[in-house]
Amino acid sequence: MTSEAQTTADEAAVSAIARRDSISVRLVAEALLGFVGPRLSAEQLLEEIGLDPACLQDPDGRMDVRDYSQLWLRLARRFDDEFFGMDPRRLRWGSFVFLSRSCIQQPTLENALVHALSFLGLGLENLHGKLIRSQSLAEVVLRERNPEPARAFCYFTFWMLLHGLACWLVGRRIPLLAVELRCAEPDYTDDYRVMFSDNLRFGRxxxxxxxxxxxxxxxxxxxxxxxxxxxxxAPANILVRYRDHSSLSSRIKQHLRSLPAERWPDSETLAQTLCISASTLRRRLAEAGQPYQAIKDGLRQEMATEWLADAAISYGEIAERLGFADVSSFYKAFRKWTGINPGHYRNLILAPARR
Incomplete structure (x- = not known):
């Protein structure tokens, strides 16, 4: 292949990847909700800030993450509010820049989180976050002034700002073991699960x-x-890429979920099920940076955190469901996946609210 042809192929590959980086139109509508009213419709607002209102016509449609980033920035400039009009006090334009600049002066992530939460607590009226360390676990708890819960988009926007900044500060993604919210579960949660965690719990x-x-x-x-x-x-770089549900790893996870863990196939058998060769399967997973073992471990972790939140399911039953020989093996694996003890995690996730 000539260098020119290779360049064209590389550009096409990059373009294909970029097209998958998208945000649900449902979240576009959520972003506009705090600013629209009888005198200003969502379509009129999109036109005013220079975006195509036709995108709202398909509720299952998606917006390129770069366009969503422009939406965020233009709304923030237009209304002098980086929090989508969801708090009586506007989070004024430039707040995130100021917060980021001050956080890089902190020595550790713990100091940066405390600083960030203090800053956001001053900027917002209804949401005040507190960092709590509990042995091997940490949690950021939102204390709210309003007795009624906010909408899910409000909470997830707060987490987007805080978690996105925190990940960049330390140069690595910080896995969230659970995200709990006071509000009821909204109709759409797919993007939230990709951005934060599969373990979302509502009505908490x-x-x-x-x-x-x-x-x-x-x-x-x-x-x-x-x-x-x-x-x-920013903010495009703190919006986690949307997961392509037709991707190979998603198809594998869907297949594994349909089987008891003790019957999960080896890579050769899985390749036959997917109608590809074992070498092709390994190559495609390697290109995606997701080895088969990592997919299985990730799915076991998701299932474990989900079942640990149910006090009616014993540790022995969880170990059996996940295909472990005994509880001790499950404990060892859970500590390897998360760095924490499953008993400690269960105690925290089931603890009554102490706020």
Whole structure:
């Protein structure tokens, strides 16, 4: 292949990847909701900020993440509010830049999170976050002034700002073991599960995210030049890419979920089920950075965290469902996946609200 042809192929590959980076139109409508009313419709608002209102016509449609990023920025400029009009106090234009710049001055992620939560607590009236460490687990709990819960989009926007910034500060994705919200489950949650965690729990006593406490000690080592590059791409770079549900890994997970864990196939048998060769399966998973074993471990972890939140399911039953020989093997695997003890996780996730 000539260099020109190779360049064309590479550009086509990049374009194909970019097309998959998208946000549901349902979340576009959510972003507009705080600003529309009898005198300004969603379609009129989109036209006013220079975006095509036709995108709202298909509720199952998707918007390119770069266009969604422009939506966020233009709404923030238009209304001087980076929180989509969801709080009596506007999170004024430039708040995220100021927050990011001040957070890179902090020595560790724990200091940065405390600082960020204090800053957001000053900027917002209804939401005040607090970082709580509980042995090997950490949680950020939102204390709310309003007795009635906010809509899910409000909570997820808060987590997007906080979690997205935190991941960039330490240069790695911080896995969330659970996301709990006071509100009822909305009609659409697919993008939220991709952005944050498959383990979303609605109608809970408090709104919080739970993660391994070990990340709190990670150092903040970001330069001013890195900050400028980060801010130039924000908020697109803190919007997690949408998962293509037709992808190979998604098809594999769907197949595994249909079987008891002890009957999960080896890679050769799986390849036959998918009507491809074993070598092709390994190659395609390697290209996606998702080895078969990692897919199985990730699915076991998702199932384990889901079942640990149900007090009626014993540790022995969870171990059996996941295909482990005994509870001890399950404990060892869970600590390897998450860095924490499953008993500690269950105690925290089932603990009554202490806010």
């Amino acid at each position: 006593p408090s709104t919080r995210i739970i993660f391994a406490a070990e990340v709190l000690g990670l150092p903040i080592r970001r330069s001013e030049a890195e900050l400028q590059a980060f801010l130039a791409e």
